[in-house]
């Protein structure tokens with residue numbers, strides 16, 4: 001396996017995250033934690049007993065725990081790293097509101113169409129944009145996010161990239177490939193003021 005990529009380019013690779021999570025057992029939140037983002041999350045996704053949320057590329061972040069503590073009752077988490085999913089399953093085995101599944105966000109066929117009220121992405125599109133074939137991979141990812149979201153569902157994206165850059169990928173995937181009715185577009189929440197705290 002080619003591992004001669006630069007460190008940020010490796011952010012899109014499963015081996016990189018497996019290695020990293022093998023050596024990093026404490027929880028870590030990229031960019032912002034739940035408590036600082038909760039006003040924004042609450043605004044677009046108030047806790048609701050029947051709502052189902054999907055956190056993509058969850059890593060070992062405590063974000064979903066924060067959601068459950070705040071009253072969200074069905075928070076599904078996926079990550080490409082089996083190492084982190086095993087660890088999170090072990091850690092949260094006593095919290096039925098939290099589910100952890102090993103899955104590639106570019107291929108979420110285990111989920112039905114229109115099965116989530118919200119998709120939350122903190123740093124995962126960013127990781128894919130760092131890697132090779134980023135245009136193709138980000139398009140696959142956005143198409144899958146779009147597919148699993150219900151009508152009027154929300155895609156909450158916390159990104160370190162400038163908004164115009166990410167918009168290009170979203171519009172490329174959703175508008176030009178699908179040519180959908182604009183009124184069905186989910187809301188997008190942009191957080192572009194984050195400091196560059198990625199390690």
Ligand SMILES: C[S@@+](CC[C@H](N)C(=O)[O-])C[C@H]1O[C@@H](n2cnc3c(N)ncnc32)[C@H](O)[C@@H]1O
Nearest residue numbers: 017029030057058059061079080104105122123
């Ligand atoms: C920058 S970290 C963010 C982790 C977490 N969301 C947070 O905010 O702390 C990116 C995460 O995306 C995951 N990831 C990268 N590519 C992925 C893919 N194709 N499918 C699912 N997860 C992926 C990585 O394993 C890693 O946990």
